[in-house]
Amino acid sequence: MKKWAVIDIGSNTIRLVIYIETINHFYKEVENIKAVARLRKYLNEENVLSNEGVQKCLTILKGFKEIIDFNGINEVKCVATATIRQAVNKSDVLERVKGVLGFDIQILSEEEEAYLGFLAVVNTTAVKDGVTIDIGGGSTEITYYENKKLVQFHSFPFGVVSLKEKFMGGSRMTNDERMALQKMVLEAFESLPWLKNKQIPIVAIGGSARNIAQVHQHLKNYPLAGIHQYGMSPDDLHNILQMMESMEVTEIEKLEGLSKDRADIILPAIEVFDMLCKYVQATRFIFSKRGLREGILYKEKAGGKNPSDFILENSIDHLVRDYGIEEGHSDHVAWLAKQIYFELSNVFGNKTNEYSDRLIEQSARIYYIGQYVDSDVSSQHTFNLLAHQSIDGITHKERLILALIASYKNWALLKQYSTPFIEWFSKGELKDIRIAGSMVKLASALDSSKRMLVKKIKVQKRQDELVFQLSCVGNTFVEQYQAEKQIRHLEKSLKYKIILEFISDR
Structure with missing residues (x-):
C-alpha cells in the first residue's frame, strides 16, 4: 500500500x-x-x-x-x-x-494554521456553527464558522509554553500570576468582538484539550472509549480548573488521563479555555481529536473541497471496507431497514421510534460487523467494535445507539449492553432502540442469501395484526426461513402479530 x-x-x-x-x-x-x-x-x-x-x-x-x-x-x-x-x-x-x-x-502562516484546524473539525464533527480553538506551545488559533463556512480567524502569539514561562514561576500559579494571565487573555479576546456572546459550541483541538477530556472522563468513570467529539459543559470545565488550581505540579502529574509531559503547562491552557467559554457564552465544550495534521490530509488528499454533509455515511463507508463487508448486501439491508421504518411510521401515523432513519440506515449497513472477529459471538464483538471506536459525524450517545442497534440480537442482550449506560437512556428510549434493532434484524434476515431478492415492502394493519407484503424475484426460501425465525423480535417490541407474505414476481 x-x-x-x-x-x-x-x-x-x-x-x-x-x-x-x-x-x-x-x-x-x-x-x-x-x-x-x-x-x-x-x-x-x-x-x-x-x-x-x-x-x-x-x-x-x-x-x-x-x-x-x-x-x-x-x-x-x-x-x-x-x-x-x-x-x-x-x-x-x-x-x-x-x-x-x-x-x-x-x-505555515497564521491563517493557514487556523484554517487547517477548522478544516479538520468541519470534516469530522457534526457541529455546524462553532468556534474552534487550538492552543499550541507558542500560538493560539481561533476560528468562528457558520454552517461549516469559515467566517473569521485569528492567531494569538501566545501558547501553553510561553504562558507558563510568563505567568507561572513556581509549581503552582499564584493569585497575582493568575490575575495577570486572565487580564492579558481577556484583553486578547476583547480584540475579537465577533466572538462575544455567540452562544454556540466551542470545539477544542490539540494536546492540551485532549488531556483535559481524558482527565474528565477518568474523574466520572466514563464508560465509552475515545475523546473525539466528547463534550462537557462549561461548568464541568470550570470545576476541573478549580480542582487543578489547588494542586502542585507533582499532584497534577498523578491525575489519570494526563500526560506527564503536560503537567506543568496544562493549567494555563485550562485558564484560556475557561475564559473563552465565558466570553463566547459557549453552550458546550467539545473536543476534537482531529486537528492540524488531519486538516493537511483533507487539503492535500481531498483537494480542500467543501466539507460533506455526509460525515457519518463516509465513516460507515470506511468501516464497511475495512471489515470486508459485502457492499451490495450492506446497502440492500440498509434500504430494507429504511423501507420497514417508513412503512411502520405510516401505519402508526407517527414515528415508530425517536431515532432518525439515518441512524437506522447506517446501523443496518454494519449490522453484525463483529462477524469479522468471530461469527459465533458476533453480537458482542459488534457492540464492542462500534461503541469503543471513534466514528466521525455523531455524538458519543449517537455512537452508542448505533452500536446497540447494529448488535441487536435480543432484548436480554440489549439490556446487558446498556447496563453501564443506564443513566444515558430513559425506558422509552431503550424501547425505541429495541424497535430499531428488531427492524434492522428483520432487514438482515430478508437478504440472508445476499442476492437482493426482496424488492419492495408494503405494510398494512389488519385489526391486531401487521401484514408485511414482500415483493420478490427468484427463490426466496432462505429469506423466508430466516425472516420467520427473526420476526418474533419485532412482534414483541411492537406488541403486534406480524404476517409475512412473500409475493413472487417472476
Whole structure:
C-alpha cells in the first residue's frame, strides 16, 4: 500500500504521522509518534532560535527520517508552526534541516494554521456553527464558522509554553500570576468582538484539550472509549480548573488521563479555555481529536473541497471496507431497514421510534460487523467494535445507539449492553432502540442469501395484526426461513402479530 507521512514541528511537540492509502483512496493513520521538544523555550527575547534548539529539532527529525526510510515512504509533508514562524533565523533553520536530512519544511502562516484546524473539525464533527480553538506551545488559533463556512480567524502569539514561562514561576500559579494571565487573555479576546456572546459550541483541538477530556472522563468513570467529539459543559470545565488550581505540579502529574509531559503547562491552557467559554457564552465544550495534521490530509488528499454533509455515511463507508463487508448486501439491508421504518411510521401515523432513519440506515449497513472477529459471538464483538471506536459525524450517545442497534440480537442482550449506560437512556428510549434493532434484524434476515431478492415492502394493519407484503424475484426460501425465525423480535417490541407474505414476481 502507498504510504504518506506528515511531520508537524510544533512549539511544544514534534510529531510524525504515517498514513496508508486504502483501496478506496482514503488515507488511514497507521503510526503516530510524538517527541516532546519544547522548542519555544529555545526562542530568546530577540526571537532567535538557539543552536541548542535547532540541534534538538534536528535530532528528533533524524530519528523520524530513519522510521520514514524504514517504511519506504517517498512522499513526506513537513510543516512548522509558531516557534519556527516567529524565529528571525528561520531561513537558516530550514537550510540546515534541508542540508542534513533533505526535508523541505513549509512554515505555515497564521491563517493557514487556523484554517487547517477548522478544516479538520468541519470534516469530522457534526457541529455546524462553532468556534474552534487550538492552543499550541507558542500560538493560539481561533476560528468562528457558520454552517461549516469559515467566517473569521485569528492567531494569538501566545501558547501553553510561553504562558507558563510568563505567568507561572513556581509549581503552582499564584493569585497575582493568575490575575495577570486572565487580564492579558481577556484583553486578547476583547480584540475579537465577533466572538462575544455567540452562544454556540466551542470545539477544542490539540494536546492540551485532549488531556483535559481524558482527565474528565477518568474523574466520572466514563464508560465509552475515545475523546473525539466528547463534550462537557462549561461548568464541568470550570470545576476541573478549580480542582487543578489547588494542586502542585507533582499532584497534577498523578491525575489519570494526563500526560506527564503536560503537567506543568496544562493549567494555563485550562485558564484560556475557561475564559473563552465565558466570553463566547459557549453552550458546550467539545473536543476534537482531529486537528492540524488531519486538516493537511483533507487539503492535500481531498483537494480542500467543501466539507460533506455526509460525515457519518463516509465513516460507515470506511468501516464497511475495512471489515470486508459485502457492499451490495450492506446497502440492500440498509434500504430494507429504511423501507420497514417508513412503512411502520405510516401505519402508526407517527414515528415508530425517536431515532432518525439515518441512524437506522447506517446501523443496518454494519449490522453484525463483529462477524469479522468471530461469527459465533458476533453480537458482542459488534457492540464492542462500534461503541469503543471513534466514528466521525455523531455524538458519543449517537455512537452508542448505533452500536446497540447494529448488535441487536435480543432484548436480554440489549439490556446487558446498556447496563453501564443506564443513566444515558430513559425506558422509552431503550424501547425505541429495541424497535430499531428488531427492524434492522428483520432487514438482515430478508437478504440472508445476499442476492437482493426482496424488492419492495408494503405494510398494512389488519385489526391486531401487521401484514408485511414482500415483493420478490427468484427463490426466496432462505429469506423466508430466516425472516420467520427473526420476526418474533419485532412482534414483541411492537406488541403486534406480524404476517409475512412473500409475493413472487417472476
